[in-house]
Amino acid sequence: MTEITLKSKSPFEEIKVIDENGIERWYARDLSELLQYGQWRNFENVLEKAIVSAKTIGADVNYHFADISKMIHLAKGANREIKDFALSRYACYLVIQNADPAKPLVSIGQTYFAIQTRRQELSDRNMEITENEKRLLLRNEMKFHNKKLASAAKEAGVERPLDYMGSTELAANLFRTTQAEDKLRREKIKGKVQANYAHHEVGKKVR
Secondary structure, rough: OOOOOOOOHHHOOOOOOEEEOOEEEHHHHHHHOOOOOOOOHHHHHHHHHHHHHHHHHHOHHHEEEEEEEEEEOHHHHHHHEEEEEEEEHHHHHHHHHHHOOOOOOHHHHHHHHHHHHHHHHHHHOOOOHHHHHHHHHHHHHHHHHHHHHHHHHHOOOOOOOOOOOOHHHHHHHHHHHHHHHHHHOOOOOHHHHHHHHHHHHHHHOOO
């Protein structure tokens, strides 16, 4: 498993662009590369799921998933037009929620976009996000992934409680949780001892 070192500036911040209207956007192809999706068609499946989620809640899909085209340069001076999307922050949040949890940066992205989306909501009302609100956001993310981990752990023969943590520890444990869930399911681990050992190994690597 790839180990992630949290930097002061998020890698998702580094690929952000500002459009002609001063709105933050992320290009889907840049995001797919950052999340280490080797093939575009695999990432398109994630995009489709995110779009379905947006439609379900009545969001403006055309705004959040703006369909654009890019021209890329090929060998011998040839050019080819490729499909891309200019994603809003909310679209990125939905994409991240539907991405493969085994990808090293997925849980980091879940934390980043959850906090940034809430921060924008508060900014629109001239408010600031507090440590307690940040903790609650991360705790909600942990609840979601803990349910998935509990399901995987139950299949493996063990159940785990949700701890009460600060925002920094919650962020780290959000990454640990998604990785532990993936390991239990991917390796089809069974039995309480084996499951606890696997969870412990994931925890050591994350730390």
